[in-house]
Amino acid sequence: MNAQGLTMFDFHDKNVIVTGGSRGIGAATVRLFSKLGANVAFNYNKNYRKADELAKACALHDGEVFFEECDVSDYFEVRHFVSKVIDRYKRIHVLVNNAGVWEYGKIEEMTVDDWRKTMQINLDSVFYFTHLIVKHMKEQKIKGSIIHISSTAGQRGEALHSHYAASKGAIISFTKSLATELGPAGIRVNSVAPGWVNTDMSAESLRSEGKQILAQIPLGYIAQAEDIAGPVVFLASDLAQAITGEILNVNGGNVLCG
Numbered sequence: 001m002n003a004q005g006l007t008m009f010d011f012h013d014k015n016v017i018v019t020g021g022s023r024g025i026g027a028a029t030v031r032l033f034s035k036l037g038a039n040v041a042f043n044y045n046k047n048y049r050k051a052d053e054l055a056k057a058c059a060l061h062d063g064e065v066f067f068e069e070c071d072v073s074d075y076f077e078v079r080h081f082v083s084k085v086i087d088r089y090k091r092i093h094v095l096v097n098n099a100g101v102w103e104y105g106k107i108e109e110m111t112v113d114d115w116r117k118t119m120q121i122n123l124d125s126v127f128y129f130t131h132l133i134v135k136h137m138k139e140q141k142i143k144g145s146i147i148h149i150s151s152t153a154g155q156r157g158e159a160l161h162s163h164y165a166a167s168k169g170a171i172i173s174f175t176k177s178l179a180t181e182l183g184p185a186g187i188r189v190n191s192v193a194p195g196w197v198n199t200d201m202s203a204e205s206l207r208s209e210g211k212q213i214l215a216q217i218p219l220g221y222i223a224q225a226e227d228i229a230g231p232v233v234f235l236a237s238d239l240a241q242a243i244t245g246e247i248l249n250v251n252g253g254n255v256l257c258g
Contacts, residue, residue, distance in 0.1 A: 008238040012037030012062060015089040016236070017082070019043055019072055019129055020099030022051040024199035025149060028225035029096055029232050034058040034065055036233065041085040043070035043099070072099045072125035073117075082132045091140055094236045095133045097126045097148045097171075102164050102201050115163050122167035126174065134182065143186030145236045148175050149228070150193045150247065152255040168193075172247055179245030188244040190235045195251025197223045218253035 016033045020026040021042025031054070033040045040063060044051035051067045058065040066088060070081040086092060100122045105114055126148055137144045153161060154168030175191040182189055196202060196213055206213065206222065214220060231248050234240055249257060 014093040016094040018096045026098040028229035034061040073120035078128040118163040148191045
């Protein structure tokens with residue numbers, strides 16, 4: 001990559017929020033932004049140890065990493081977290097809505113609480129953070145970037161995970177709607193849609209069905225969390241300054257969307 005390209009991946013003057021940043025795709029995204037010089041704030045829900053380990057691992061990078069406990073399904077906790085991050089960094093340039101759950105559920109056995117839990121964590125949290133950060137970006141006249149983590153399930157559905165697929169499909173529509181709405185303010189909104197990714201969330205399925213899953217992926221490769229973090233950073237960078245409303249699929253060719 002030439003010098004101009006390297007400059008476009010320089011985030012030394014940028015402040016980033018990553019939701020659900022203590023593990024999996026979120027942690028990989030925190031690490032990469034930090035390595036590229038950004039100050040990164042992320043939340044964790046229960047596992048302080050994982051969050052602290054991540055912050056310490058990023059300590060050698062130029063950017064500061066700040067983390068705090070926050071239940072993303074609770075608007076008041078989200079508002080408190082966002083307010084604290086803004087007080088700390090003054091200006092937020094990038095928001096990555098990553099927090100999510102993926103749980104099994106036959107539709108006839110799924111409870112109202114099961115449905116609501118998935119929607120509150122996967123979808124409501126995206127609205128909460130986006131609502132607050134867009135208000136901040138507009139007030140500060142920041143030409144920012146918002147990236148939602150959706151899923152291939154949001155495009156083709158997923159049997160026995162209909163609540164998850166519904167939440168991710170909604171995120172895709174939310175992305176496209178906001179791209180049009182916020183483009184005139186210079187705020188870009190995109191989504192990265194992973195397929196199978198080797199994380200704690202999918203570990204059990206990959207152990208029991210790994211061969212069958214791999215056989216369905218043309219590249220013959222199950223993505224690592226870092227393979228999702230790269231496209232997120234690309235969409236946040238100046239290299240993507242003309243891209244908004246895009247759903248960037250990262251699935252090894254398993255789901256091809258026209």
